[in-house]
Amino acid sequence: MKKTISLLAAALLTLAACDSIETEEYTVYDGAPVSWSAAPAAPEAVQRAYVEKYTGPKCTNCPRADETLDAAHHQYGDRLVVVSINHPSGQGIPYPNEPDMRTDGGTAWDKYFGITFLPSAHLNRTELYSGDISAMIPIIGESIQNAPSAAIGVQATKEGSAVSITADIQLLQASAATLTLTAAIIEDSLVYKQDHYLEGRIDDYVHNHMLRKVITSHWGRDLPGGQTLLRGTLSFTPDADINLDNSHIVVFLSEKATRRVINCASCKIQ
Amino acid sequence: MKLGKTLKLIICTLLIFNFQHSIFNPTHAQGLLGGHVTGNVQLDGQMSRADSVIGAEEVPERLLLNARADVLYTNGDFSAGLRLEMYQNPLLGFDSQWKGQGVANYFVKYSGERLTVTAGHFYEQFGSGMILRTYEDRYLGIDNALFGASVQYRPVDGVTLKALAGKQRHFWDYGPGLVRGVDAEVSLNSVVKPLSGSKLRATLGAGFVSKYEDDENIPVPGTENRLNLPLNVGAASLRADLGFGGWSLQTEYARKGQDPNAINGYIYRPGNALMLNLGYSTRGFSAGIQAKRIDNMGYKSMRSLSGEMLYINYLPAxxxxxxxxxxxxxxxxxxxxxxxxxxxxxxxxxxxxxxxxxxxxxxxxxxxxxxxxxxxxxxxxxxxxxxxxxxxxxxxxxxxxxxxxxxxxxxxxxxxxxxxxxxxxxxxxxxxxxxxxxxxxxxxxxxxxxxxxxxxxxxxxxxxxxxxxxxxxxxxxxxxxxxxxxxxxxxxxxxxxxxxxxxxxxxxxxGNYYNLSCGYTRGATRFQLGYGKQREGLLCIGGVCRQVPASNGLTFSLTTSF
Structure with a gap:
């Protein structure tokens, strides 16, 4: 009897596993398109490190990761670009009446990389550190000493309610891999509740580097082939609750097949 | 993956232990742990040179080899097996992704009176296969075995319940989709007492399969949109197998949920299929009529893949x-x-x-x-x-x-x-x-x-x-x-x-395609050697086809079983 019940339970679970999508939802907005042209000048050929930090307001040890990355920022300056991603479930669920920092793009990255533990930090999407992420700091130092395979620079300006972004790219090493350009907006100085490993729940914890939106498609837009010096331009209208004065634009180049980030840059919105 | 390695290790140990001993006791092929080992070996080789008339191209490797060895250990209700495969390099017409060698298939199985449990690689079919059929055809170069677990339970005579979950083999890896399925089949003659001695034979069945695959970015050309993909795609079928005297009727109807994929051009139309097979046979005479209608029923565990690999279902020819x-x-x-x-x-x-x-x-x-x-x-x-x-x-x-x-x-x-x-x-x-x-x-x-x-x-x-x-x-x-x-x-x-x-x-x-071949058979061993030209075309088995390129040269094969 138990076996029959188990098989029937399996049947019910399987029967539930079928998605249905309404006609008007067959396609969804996939982020801003990128227009490509030749860049007038090469960007500064400097290698930067890109860190995706996975966090959540109910993760007591996440403030430790914030402290570690703040120290790293102090050490490496703008050679380190950090994007904090609010985990979609569990410790990532916001407290009631608190801002929800979960994003579609962040959730897609989180799921793709199989993030199950908070805090976690992903260096250039190649090395994942979970829990105590301090071991990553010297590796960041080593990674930014490498000669860049591509250089990238970014500028962002307000144009009415929209933000216009210009990313200049120079490919410095020949590669058969298809590269993609991803752009995101991150916001600093966001104040909302956060569990803390020493102080319990802090109501006015200051969150920095929070991913607010992936502006391009979640996995970026393909670079056109055959060009080594190019400019990508795009524009988007930020949501009203994003304070542009506290925000940065982050752009990064990654290999389409492996998702590995090869270089990145960030800038304030002018 | 860790579980897979452990399973492979256990099976290898069992087989080596028993196979070594059976070599020294060939009469009974009896292992140290009891039970016995059986198996078969097949080796196919090909040498081909360029021939512009028939379109054959030069083979840089000179010699192409496909080889495999299946070994099965059986001990009472318990069995375990593995298959070694080698494609160095694959014969002409086989996908180059087959290149390599290793243990391609391994499993352990318990087959009790009421319960059968399999862990590892397994093949399964629900009904005629329109929602699920995993199979292997060495000549087509297809192996879509599921790697996971399967349970078959017969609570009473005439009732079979099946449940399974796993990922499909894709060359030397696995497809990205997770396949889950349940199936029930009831023989009314066994379950309904008044029908037990009846001339009317009736078996009813129903199955459901669901595939889960992660989201991916498929842009809609000319727009800033991408597809909102269903991550879980279900397919269900109902079937009946009826017989009365010399008459027989098999029918199955299947439906598949929204499944935008590379084969159908990423459209959201649900699929359906109907198959009907009516037959009559008596001594010296038989007649049958078969009808089939298929509408958007390509069902794979990798939505972006075209070609013949990773099909979850099979649509009979x-x-x-x-x-x-x-x-x-x-x-x-x-x-x-x-x-x-x-x-x-x-x-x-x-x-x-x-x-x-x-x-x-x-x-x-x-x-x-x-x-x-x-x-x-x-x-x-x-x-x-x-x-x-x-x-x-x-x-x-x-x-x-x-x-x-x-x-x-x-x-x-x-x-x-x-x-x-x-x-x-x-x-x-x-x-x-x-x-x-x-x-x-x-x-x-x-x-x-x-x-x-x-x-x-x-x-x-x-x-x-x-x-x-x-x-x-x-x-x-x-x-x-x-x-x-x-x-x-x-x-x-x-x-x-x-x-x-x-x-x-x-x-x-x-083209002029001549062939000379000779062979020698002794017991369970057969060796064949051929020389000649092979015309390019399609090799189809049951409606599933493989492109066969032209070749000009030597072929040989060796098969044996023990």
Whole structure:
């Protein structure tokens, strides 16, 4: 009897596993398109490190990761670009009446990389550190000493309610891999509740580097082939609750097949 | 992956332990732990050189090898097995992704009276396979085994419940989709007492399969949108197998949920399929009619993959699987995106001593099939419902054939089989321009048992076709034109055979494909060596096809079992 019940339970679970999508939802907005042209000048050929930090307001040890990355920022300056991603479930669920920092793009990255533990930090999407992420700091130092395979620079300006972004790219090493350009907006100085490993729940914890939106498609837009010096331009209208004065634009180049980030840059919105 | 390695280690240990011991005790192949080990080995090799007339290309490796060894350990209700495979490098026509060697398949299985549990790689089929069929065909280069777990439970006689979950083999890796399925089959004659002795035989079944695959970014051209993909795609089927006296009726209806994928051009139209098979047979006579309609039923565990790999389901062919060379030259490949067809088959045996039966009787076999596309109206492309389709109205003609085979024993030692077939083939099913080929084919097959130790077989075939080989005007199908073929096969004693054949395109075609082969069989071991030319074309088994390129050279194969 138990076996029959188990098989029937399996049947019910399987029967539930079928998605249905309404006609008007067959396609969804996939982020801003990128227009490509030749860049007038090469960007500064400097290698930067890109860190995706996975966090959540109910993760007591996440403030430790914030402290570690703040120290790293102090050490490496703008050679380190950090994007904090609010985990979609569990410790990532916001407290009631608190801002929800979960994003579609962040959730897609989180799921793709199989993030199950908070805090976690992903260096250039190649090395994942979970829990105590301090071991990553010297590796960041080593990674930014490498000669860049591509250089990238970014500028962002307000144009009415929209933000216009210009990313200049120079490919410095020949590669058969298809590269993609991803752009995101991150916001600093966001104040909302956060569990803390020493102080319990802090109501006015200051969150920095929070991913607010992936502006391009979640996995970026393909670079056109055959060009080594190019400019990508795009524009988007930020949501009203994003304070542009506290925000940065982050752009990064990654290999389409492996998702590995090869270089990145960030800038304030002018 | 860790679990997979542990499982592989356990199976290897068991097999090595028992196999080593069985070598020293070959009479019973009995292992130290009890039970016994059986298996088989197959090795196929090919050497080919360039031939511009038939389109064969140079093989840089000179020698291509496909090899495999299956080993099965059985001990009471418990069994375990593994298969070693090697493709160094794969034979011509096999996907280059097969290149490599290793343990490709391993499993442990418990088969009790009521319960069967399998962990590892396994093959399964629900009903006719329209929602789930995993299988392996070494000649097609297809192995879509599930790696996971399967449970089969028979709570009472006549009731079988199945549940399974796993990922499908994809060359030397696994497909990204997770496949889950449940199936139930009830024999009413066993379960319903009044039917237990009834002439009416009835079995009912139902199955459901769900595939989960992660999201991916598929942009909609010309827009800033991407597809909102269903991550869980379900397919369900209901089936009945009825019989009464000499009559039988098998039917199955399947539906598939929204499944935008590379095969259907990423449309959201749900799929459906209906299969009906009505038959009657009595001594000396049988007749059957089969009907099938498929609408968008390609179901894979990797949505972005085209080709024949990683199909979760199988859509049975509705045309006869011909064996004679020219009858099989234009095989029909099932069109998973949509087709409908009927097939009728009649076999009659004229009794001995009658006018047409003569001294030994005469067998007559008539078969005809007709397949058309669905009558569709396109309403959009990627990211839409794709099209609407009339329920039974006809679309483009795809394939039709009519064949009549007469087999007659002329004397105690001579048997003649004569076949006439008419085929109409639309090359659009192979991705070519829709330019119908009309083929008339005649085959004469004569077997002569010369003595107790010697037998000869002669085969003559002719095909007249309105197709032409004219590459300068885009007609580059090397099967085109009119053909003749002759074959002589000599079985020498109980061990040797020798065969010589030639296919020649004598008008509007190209190529002269001669073949010489010989073989030696002793017990369960067979070795075959051949030299000649292979025509490019399709190899189809049950409607599933593999492209076979032209080759010119040596082939050999060795099979044995223990």
């Amino acid at each position: 509705i045309t006869k699987n011909h064996t004679y060379a020219f009858l099989a030259m234009y095989p029909y490949a099932t069109q998973v995106n949509g087709e409908q067809g009927v097939q009728a088959d009649v076999m009659y045996k004229f009794k001995k001593g009658t006018l047409l039966g003569g001294k030994y009787g005469t067998d007559l076999h008539l078969n005809s099939s007709l397949v058309t596309a669905l009558d569709t109206t396109v309403i959009g492309g990627l990211g839409t419902d794709g099209y609407t389709a009339g329920t039974f109205s006809k679309g483009d003609f795809l394939y039709g054939d009519l064949s009549l085979e007469v087999a007659k024993k002329l004397s105690k030692t001579v048997k003649l089989t004569a076949t006439y077939a008419y085929q109409v083939f639309n090359p659009v099913v192979e991705g070519h321009a829709p330019d119908l080929y009309h083929n008339h084919i005649v085959v004469a097959d004569l077997s002569w048992k010369v003595s107790k130790k010697h037998a000869l077989r002669f085969e003559a075939e002719w095909m007249g076709s309105d197709s032409r080989y004219d590459p300068e005007h885009g007609h580059d199908d090397r099967r085109a034109g009119d053909w003749v073929m002759g074959l002589v096969e000599w079985n020498i004693g109980t061990h040797w055979f020798l065969s010589l054949s030639d296919q020649y395109a004598y008008r509007d075609g190209t």
